[in-house]
Every structure is written in structure tokens, then in C-alpha cells.
Amino acid sequence: MEKYIANLVTLAEQCDCGNHHNPITIEKISVGKEVLLELVSFLKSKGYKKPILIADVHTFEAAGVSISKDLTQSNISFSVSLIKPDENNDVVADEKSLVQALLEMPQDTDVIIAVGAGTIHDIARFCSAKTAVPFISVPTAPSVDGFTSMGAPLIVRGVKITYQMTAPIALFVDIGILKDAPKKMIAAGFGDMLAKFTSLADWKFDHLVKEEPYCPLVAEITREALDACMEQVDSIADGDERGVRILIEALIKSGLAMLIFGQSHPASGGEHHLSHYWEMEFLRQKRPAILHGAKVGVSTSLLAGIYKEKFLPFILDSSRLHSFEDKAIVAKISENLTEINHVYQQIPESGQLRRLLEKLSGETIPAQLGIDDELVKASLSEAHNLRKRYTGLKFLNEINVQSTLLK
Ligand SMILES: [Zn+2]
Ligand SMILES: [Zn+2]
The missing domain is CATH 1.20.1090.10 (Dehydroquinate synthase-like - alpha domain)
Known part of the structure; x- marks a missing residue:
């Protein structure tokens, strides 16, 4: 994935389609087994000392517990915002969740860690954009292609609108966790x-x-990601490590295509x-x-x-x-x-x-x-x-x- 991104940065820089292309500001995308340990090293290398985990009870269970242990072991003090579900028992990115997350974010927070699927990322993306605190993505399910993009679909006064917010500075994708995501x-x-x-x-x-x-490069990135999924549909259906990896990499690439195109x-x-x-x-x-x-x-x-x-x-x-x-x-x-x-x-x-x-x-x-x-x-x-x-x-x-x- 690292090589892929380096290559993509060059291709996007050289693209002559005439459209503005956003630089890929994501410093690191790590996909593999037990990559969560790399998260702590990344925080240390960047000098972050006050992270907040934004999750819900399920995603905290899936990955937040393990991240918390690693942080504690490394003597990094952190906060947690567990987003509450709505009356339908769904966690949604609406005003209530957005305000909850912002209120639970201490003033000295220097990095946000989104631990969850699409909705948790939308909430974290909003908090990151509004407080200018960078955010790191830890997906817990290969469920959407928005992890790497800037867009956050938010529900405000009962209407869902996608706002351009911020992209994460890094992604840590643990295949073992994704494999256990609900089918x-x-x-x-x-x-x-x-x-x-x-x-x-x-x-x-x-x-x-x-x-x-239109950008042929951006279309091609998306097309390749789609083709990879179609070629490996049996693996993805099996839900084994290989299949889940193929799917999340395709989703990440589709997100990167949107990020480049803006x-x-x-x-x-x-x-x-x-x-x-x-x-x-x-x-x-x-x-x-x-x-x-x-x-x-x-x-x-x-x-x-x-x-x-x-x-x-x-x-x-x-x-x-x-x-x-x-x-x-x-x-x-x-x-x-x-x-x-x-x-x-x-x-x-x-x-x-x-x-x-x-x-x-x-x-x-x-x-x-x-x-x-x-x-x-x-x-x-x-x-x-x-x-x-x-x-x-x-x-x-x-x-x-x-x-x-x-x-
Ligand atoms: Zn979509
Ligand atoms: Zn282009």
C-alpha cells in the first residue's frame, strides 16, 4: 500500500487532465495483521501525547480496548468518547453525536483516533475539521469507501448533506479485526x-x-479497485483474511480517487x-x-x-x-x-x-x-x-x- 500511494502521488502530480488534484496528505496507510501496535509508534514519532478515541460501544470492543491497552502500556494518557445510539439504537452522525464528541474532547487533545466504520469516521472527520486537530483512521469493518476521503455525510435538522471536511493523516487497518466484522x-x-x-x-x-x-487517472484508479473486487469475489464472500484485505484495499483506493479529485x-x-x-x-x-x-x-x-x-x-x-x-x-x-x-x-x-x-x-x-x-x-x-x-x-x-x- 505504501508503494501504491507513492506511485499515486507521482501520477496525480503528472496528470494533465486540467483539473485541480488535491495532494494526498495521508502520511501512512498500514494494512495487515496486528497493525494496531504500529499506531502507538506512529503517535510517538509524531509527538502526539493527548489522543482521544471516538468510537461506539461495539467498535470500542472490536478495536478500542486493544488500542487503550497499548496506549496505557506506553504511558500515553488518552480520552474516550463513546457515541451514544439514537432512539432506534443506531449510532448516527447527527447534531447530538457531533456535539457529544466535541464536548468530550478535552481542550488539549492533539490527535483524534476514529475507531469504527463510516459513521464514527464522519463524526471524527467533523471534529477534526472544526478543531484543526488531525485525525487517524482505524476502520473496524470494510463497509464503505469513505475512510480516506474528505467528505462527511452529516444529518443536520433531519437532512443529510455531505460536507467536505478533512482526510485522515494515517490509516491503520487491522485485517484480523475486519475479518470479525459482521457479515x-x-x-x-x-x-x-x-x-x-x-x-x-x-x-x-x-x-x-x-x-x-473528468479525470481519466481518477476513473482508472476506481476501475482497477472495482476489477480487483470482481476478480476475487469468492474470497470476499468467504470473508477470510485475503478476501477482507482485497475488499478494504479496493475501498481505500476508491476513497483515494475521490480525495485526489476533491x-x-x-x-x-x-x-x-x-x-x-x-x-x-x-x-x-x-x-x-x-x-x-x-x-x-x-x-x-x-x-x-x-x-x-x-x-x-x-x-x-x-x-x-x-x-x-x-x-x-x-x-x-x-x-x-x-x-x-x-x-x-x-x-x-x-x-x-x-x-x-x-x-x-x-x-x-x-x-x-x-x-x-x-x-x-x-x-x-x-x-x-x-x-x-x-x-x-x-x-x-x-x-x-x-x-x-x-x-
Ligand atoms: Zn458510497
Ligand atoms: Zn487528472
């Missing part, structure tokens, strides 16, 4: 990787028809907008949260089917395409048809994606997540409005085929 979190991480099929296609489409900024384009397209729409409705109804990657795996499979059955046949049928009234878009699509066709053809069939999710004991259809047909229907015709990005989903809505989307 559903491993399936969720895989779901967040599957999303790259549709997100990469949507990004390219947005670039080709609306000149949205935005979520490579990793988040129409499938994330659907998931976001579902999540907002759940928040509105105060229903228990669903794992991000579980929603995204399902929405990817749903969207893949729509792209194969509705989107591609439409753009490939010249008379239908030319019946679309936005002539500028028609011209752009016609001009780039081969490339657009190619990127959307690379998305597997919906059934194949469902079988992959099934292999990992993940949910495959919205109903299994408690998302009914009505919400699916509403999301297919409204979720594209949540973001400005011109995705295949937005295009389909513009050509007014909403009524046929679900048939």
Missing part, C-alpha cells in the same frame, strides 16, 4: 464497490454530454442518488437507518437493469434519440455514441449483480430493505433532482419515460 458490513462494503459500475458510467456520460470535469464523481452516480433519496425518506419517517453500502448495492442492481433496458435501447435507436427535444444533448450523445455505449455496456446485467450480492448474503432488492414499490417509483423519478449531475437517470427522466421506468 452484513462486509456485504455493504462490496455493495459500495459494485456502485462503481454505474457511477463510472454516469460520470463519463456527464462529462461527454455536459462537459463535467469530489465524489468517480464513486457516486445515479445509484447513490437513489440511495440518498431512500435515506432521506427513512429519516423523515424516523425509521432505523440502513447500512449505506446495503442500500447502494441494491440501487446499483436496480439502476443497472434500467440502464440496460431503457437507457441503452433509447440512445442506440437513432429515431428515438432524435425525437428528444434537447438538441444540444442529442448532438453530444450522437457525437460520443460509441464511447457512451461502451461505458454503459460494461455494467453487468441486473441479475448478475444480484447474484453477486446474494453470494455475500447481502440484500438484493429494495423490498428486503423495507423499501416499498412506491418509494422506489418516487425515487426513480425524483432522486436525480438531488444533485446537479447529469446522470443516465437524469437523462431518462428528461426524455419523460418515468412512467415506463418500472414496467
Whole structure:
């Protein structure tokens, strides 16, 4: 991983795509067995003396106890903020959790250690950005691709918005801990990787028809991470050390791609907008949260089917395409048809994606997540409005085929 990052830094510096690329400020990414011991050496080498661990009861049990022992043995005094669950017994990154963490952070804290999965990282990322205290990431499950990125999706006044905060200065990923993560979190991480099929296609489409900024290097990093997961899906399904390592490395790479690009384009397209729409409705109804990657795996499979059955046949049928009234878009699509066709053809069939999710004991259809047909229907015709990005989903809505989307 160290070599990979050094190589990536050079590639990003040399990239001539014309977009600004953020420097990778992560000093160390250590993935392996028993790497938590390296955490203490890292703290010492950096001169940190007052760390705070941000965790919840489960993630503290998984990794916090062991880190606490190491810190005590090294005579480093530390504090702990155990984020309390909400009324649904979920730990969420909302005002209550954010304020709890900030209040429990002593004034002289010099480093934050996020011990947990996505939500704990979002809380730690917020605290780090607002106090200018650096944070270190210790993932306890390979469940999302956001560990290395700057974005923190936060729930404020019942609405979830992603804020650009800070990236960690180091990651310590203990494979032994990840291997013991709940199976559903491993399936969720895989779901967040599957999303790259549709997100990469949507990004390219947005670039080709609306000149949205695009970087071939960043797309390639994401694509390679996705391919690695697809090649090793059996190992990942076994949940053994090798499989978990492949998955977390892919998630880290996807996060690094977003970090370099400074935005979520490579990793988040129409499938994330659907998931976001579902999540907002759940928040509105105060229903228990669903794992991000579980929603995204399902929405990817749903969207893949729509792209194969509705989107591609439409753009490939010249008379239908030319019946679309936005002539500028028609011209752009016609001009780039081969490339657009190619990127959307690379998305597997919906059934194949469902079988992959099934292999990992993940949910495959919205109903299994408690998302009914009505919400699916509403999301297919409204979720594209949540973001400005011109995705295949937005295009389909513009050509007014909403009524046929679900048939
Ligand atoms: Zn995601
Ligand atoms: Zn570039």
C-alpha cells in the first residue's frame, strides 16, 4: 500500500487532465495483521501525547480496548468518547453525536483516533475539521469507501448533506479485526464497490454530454479497485483474511480517487442518488437507518437493469434519440455514441449483480430493505433532482419515460 500511494502521488502530480488534484496528505496507510501496535509508534514519532478515541460501544470492543491497552502500556494518557445510539439504537452522525464528541474532547487533545466504520469516521472527520486537530483512521469493518476521503455525510435538522471536511493523516487497518466484522458490513462494503459500475458510467456520460470535469487517472484508479473486487469475489464472500484485505484495499483506493479529485464523481452516480433519496425518506419517517453500502448495492442492481433496458435501447435507436427535444444533448450523445455505449455496456446485467450480492448474503432488492414499490417509483423519478449531475437517470427522466421506468 505504501508503494501504491507513492506511485499515486507521482501520477496525480503528472496528470494533465486540467483539473485541480488535491495532494494526498495521508502520511501512512498500514494494512495487515496486528497493525494496531504500529499506531502507538506512529503517535510517538509524531509527538502526539493527548489522543482521544471516538468510537461506539461495539467498535470500542472490536478495536478500542486493544488500542487503550497499548496506549496505557506506553504511558500515553488518552480520552474516550463513546457515541451514544439514537432512539432506534443506531449510532448516527447527527447534531447530538457531533456535539457529544466535541464536548468530550478535552481542550488539549492533539490527535483524534476514529475507531469504527463510516459513521464514527464522519463524526471524527467533523471534529477534526472544526478543531484543526488531525485525525487517524482505524476502520473496524470494510463497509464503505469513505475512510480516506474528505467528505462527511452529516444529518443536520433531519437532512443529510455531505460536507467536505478533512482526510485522515494515517490509516491503520487491522485485517484480523475486519475479518470479525459482521457479515452484513462486509456485504455493504462490496455493495459500495459494485456502485462503481454505474457511477463510472454516469460520470463519463456527464462529462461527454455536459462537459463535467473528468479525470481519466481518477476513473482508472476506481476501475482497477472495482476489477480487483470482481476478480476475487469468492474470497470476499468467504470473508477470510485475503478476501477482507482485497475488499478494504479496493475501498481505500476508491476513497483515494475521490480525495485526489476533491469530489465524489468517480464513486457516486445515479445509484447513490437513489440511495440518498431512500435515506432521506427513512429519516423523515424516523425509521432505523440502513447500512449505506446495503442500500447502494441494491440501487446499483436496480439502476443497472434500467440502464440496460431503457437507457441503452433509447440512445442506440437513432429515431428515438432524435425525437428528444434537447438538441444540444442529442448532438453530444450522437457525437460520443460509441464511447457512451461502451461505458454503459460494461455494467453487468441486473441479475448478475444480484447474484453477486446474494453470494455475500447481502440484500438484493429494495423490498428486503423495507423499501416499498412506491418509494422506489418516487425515487426513480425524483432522486436525480438531488444533485446537479447529469446522470443516465437524469437523462431518462428528461426524455419523460418515468412512467415506463418500472414496467
Ligand atoms: Zn458510497
Ligand atoms: Zn487528472
